[in-house]
Amino acid sequence: MSPVKHRRGRKHGITLAEVAKLSGVSEITVSRVLRDKGAIADDTRKKVLLAVDQIGYVPNRVAGTLASATSNLIGVVIPSLSNIVFPEVLNGIHSALEASGIQAVVGVTEYDLTTEERLVRSLLAWKPHAMLVAGLDHTEATHRMLLGAGIRIAEMMDIDSTPIDIAVGMSHRNAGFDTGVHLLERGYRRFGYVGHDWRADRRARQRYDGLVAALREAGLGLVDVELHDGPSSTMAGRHALATLLGRASSIDVAVFSNDDMAVGGVFHCLAEAIAIKDRLAIFGFNGLSIGAALPMPLSTIRSHRFEIGKTAVRMILDDKGSRGEPTIVDIGYEIVFGATA
Amino acid sequence: MSPVKHRRGRKHGITLAEVAKLSGVSEITVSRVLRDKGAIADDTRKKVLLAVDQIGYVPNRVAGTLASATSNLIGVVIPSLSNIVFPEVLNGIHSALEASGIQAVVGVTEYDLTTEERLVRSLLAWKPHAMLVAGLDHTEATHRMLLGAGIRIAEMMDIDSTPIDIAVGMSHRNAGFDTGVHLLERGYRRFGYVGHDWRADRRARQRYDGLVAALREAGLGLVDVELHDGPSSTMAGRHALATLLGRASSIDVAVFSNDDMAVGGVFHCLAEAIAIKDRLAIFGFNGLSIGAALPMPLSTIRSHRFEIGKTAVRMILDDKGSRGEPTIVDIGYEIVFGATA
């Protein structure tokens, strides 16, 4: 006797074959009905859908993907979920994916390129439709895998070097440079910089470099720098500014590595009754919504995180001409004229 | 002549068979090496790994999953990525998943139960190892699918009703109740409530109900309520408090639906020079890190979002006795004695 095919508590779910038997048509017909493919008699369709409903059939996309060699998964690899910026990118990705029936498989690197490599490898094993990664910086092996995967690759956030396929983001170096120019125009001369861990956040480093370049063109330099050894946070920004101000150096503006840090700076000033802007100007980066809700709106640069995620997916779904020349999409940024600088 | 099997620009990637041929062993042996399964001669292993490296073989997990009926995907369905709370849960999930080799497929419902149903259906089609969803509230169909999926299901955040399998979270009703008790103990009597859209956020509603119950036990009620018609945000909290205070009603404490809203309330008071705590106390919910960094630390209740995600995954990976009685894991919460109440 052949092994019992369907015991109670079946390990394997209901299959197409069973729907086919119940509705009295062939498997392929059921498949066609479910995928809306090819012409189907109205009557047949009804029978099939009824059967599907009756036995609660759930299609097996694993088998479907294997058979058709087209998955509806995309791989997404981001550095962190603690930094609000990346959930916002993810949000943009999901919003663009919504109607497409494509699902995102998400990996988080914690800013580690080796972890990224591991994640990319295992995500590629799912034969995703496309791959979205953050940044243009990867290990050799990651780069090779992505190049050779034969699918669309979007590198998000950054556009300061050459992408594998598509890059969607903004120039962080330019943003830093423009920060410097803007603040110089407003009359600030004694610049302090308050930042967080650069080894992790390469884009913060690029903004810093841009800022320094702008100052150099004006014959200036940073008067003082305070770096928090760890990820950015409001508390870190608050403490780092306190530390910097505790030193003899007198500055008239503090440029922060991002808004989280800058908001912390604002809090420090509020707590210590330091006149913001009059005695010390504060400038951030990102344009987070909290900055706008502060008692005095934060002066900063708005990046478009949601748009970056959304556009990356759009580009990939449009898929005009698979993989020609590397493409760069500059999402841009804009200066937010707040009340802190 | 049989069809060309491997043209240039191959559509199908490199397969086990090719690795096998190159290394001079059988497919299954290569498979075993790659999965570290069974005993393999050292020599054989080396040959295989060399071949894998040479031709850059990437295993196809789709085929593997189909063949073995065990996937290493888990489905995750959350309401939102805009509310910081859910990225934190996701973060906990990823951290617990890290070493397991399991990947998360993420869906976002935007607080819509019909969308949730659609997402659950399509995630189940990937035959995930387990499924994590937010909340205990689902459509009939979602409930049936999850019950019948034959995999572990964790419902996160909430524990105020009976779960399908495992619930990991806290009692929001109790948190609301304890908020009331705590503030009554501290002498507050004239309570105002500032909230956001309840239709979406059922847990905020539960906290509200708990608060009202506590007040009722003390023979009191809410003096005034202001509800923002939309998702919670700092700006919404700021505006809503302004609106509430603009009315004649005099309150001595404002309870906010969450910390985002409460921080907005603090900002309003700072901007209007309203003495926080002396003239108006402020209380939030969640214990976000920004609350602690404010000039005066926010009084609130700390929920453990990261832990919830992490524990949910742990429970599922441990998988002691598949699906017996519904299990509830109470992650708890604690009152944060800040300086705003």
Add this chain to the structure above:
DNA sequence: CTGTTAGCGCCTTCAA
């Protein structure tokens, strides 16, 4: 320690 055989559940191709 290694190989053979036979699918996993679905979809592509070809035929009717």
Add this chain to the structure above:
DNA sequence: TTGAAGGCGCTAACAG
């Protein structure tokens, strides 16, 4: 408009 045959790439089960 429908069906039959075969295979996607891998792995379980059983030999050897």
